[in-house]
Amino acid sequence: MPSLKEPQFFADDVLGSLRAVRTMEDYLNCFADAKAGQTIGEASVAYLGSDSALRGIKAFNPAAEIIVMLRNPIDVMYSEYSGRIYDTREPSIPFEEALEAEDSGRLSPWRCQGDLVLGLGLRQTVRFVDQVRAYFEVFGRGHVHVIIYEDLLQDTARVYAEVLRVLRVRGVFQPRFKVVNGNKRVRNTSLQKFIVRPPHLARRFARLTIPQPLRRFVGESLLRLNAPFEPRPPMNRSLRRSLQQQLEQDVLALSTLLDRDLSHWVRDGIL
Numbered sequence: 001m002p003s004l005k006e007p008q009f010f011a012d013d014v015l016g017s018l019r020a021v022r023t024m025e026d027y028l029n030c031f032a033d034a035k036a037g038q039t040i041g042e043a044s045v046a047y048l049g050s051d052s053a054l055r056g057i058k059a060f061n062p063a064a065e066i067i068v069m070l071r072n073p074i075d076v077m078y079s080e081y082s083g084r085i086y087d088t089r090e091p092s093i094p095f096e097e098a099l100e101a102e103d104s105g106r107l108s109p110w111r112c113q114g115d116l117v118l119g120l121g122l123r124q125t126v127r128f129v130d131q132v133r134a135y136f137e138v139f140g141r142g143h144v145h146v147i148i149y150e151d152l153l154q155d156t157a158r159v160y161a162e163v164l165r166v167l168r169v170r171g172v173f174q175p176r177f178k179v180v181n182g183n184k185r186v187r188n189t190s191l192q193k194f195i196v197r198p199p200h201l202a203r204r205f206a207r208l209t210i211p212q213p214l215r216r217f218v219g220e221s222l223l224r225l226n227a228p229f230e231p232r233p234p235m236n237r238s239l240r241r242s243l244q245q246q247l248e249q250d251v252l253a254l255s256t257l258l259d260r261d262l263s264h265w266v267r268d269g270i271l
Helices: 012-018 024-029 045-049 051-060 073-086 095-104 128-139 149-154 156-167 189-196 200-209 212-226 237-258
Strands: 066-070 144-148
Touching (some): 012 045, 012 051, 045 051, 051 128, 066 149, 073 095, 128 144, 200 212
8 A cells, every 4th residue: 555545546537636646657656665466555535436536447457456435424424524624625614504505506516726626515425326336337246345334443353354355465464443534623724724735836945945754744743733633513413314314315225235224324313
């Protein structure tokens, strides 16, 4: 696995210039340290909802093994929106207002500085049944391994061992299973935007005058200070019930597709 998590190379239709890796040469360089006989792979969450990634991965490696992890779509939307605020792709407004604005077309699903990126809206992000079915059809069901997030939480070691079996790699390495990407709260939006998307001149000046390890250290330190870990506030109960009702048919269809009852995602808590 490359040290860079989420190259997002194949998701050009979703992320455009926001991708960490944008050329085939740079993508192949992600695996330059791989040794002969090693299995290689990478993890980019945008691939699930990207038509371009579906076609691009198939062309790049028709025998690829695909791993998909699915979570309650309501929690995914809430987490995704929090992440977009963190990296300044969306303004910091209440989640319910963001959904209403997106539904009415008043809020661009994705934003970036410079060129326009037409990406997935929050609701599009969780169209899991269509997304998973597409991967089944293109790669074959036997080459798409689906993990339910709750299973990972409840029995992490078992799910990890199953992934190693699917990939046909040895289980010698046993990682420490710890939370590494908890929710973060941005203290100063202007500073966060400068850190995440620095102006071109500032970025160029830094590259010419500051060694890369020091730039990374400073950037990561500023991010930790400006965006500390903080539990996400509970979602409004009436909003959750409304979203459960809206997503019920999709979740039931996904349950049928996976032969796994996931109805508790949309039925628990409905009064």
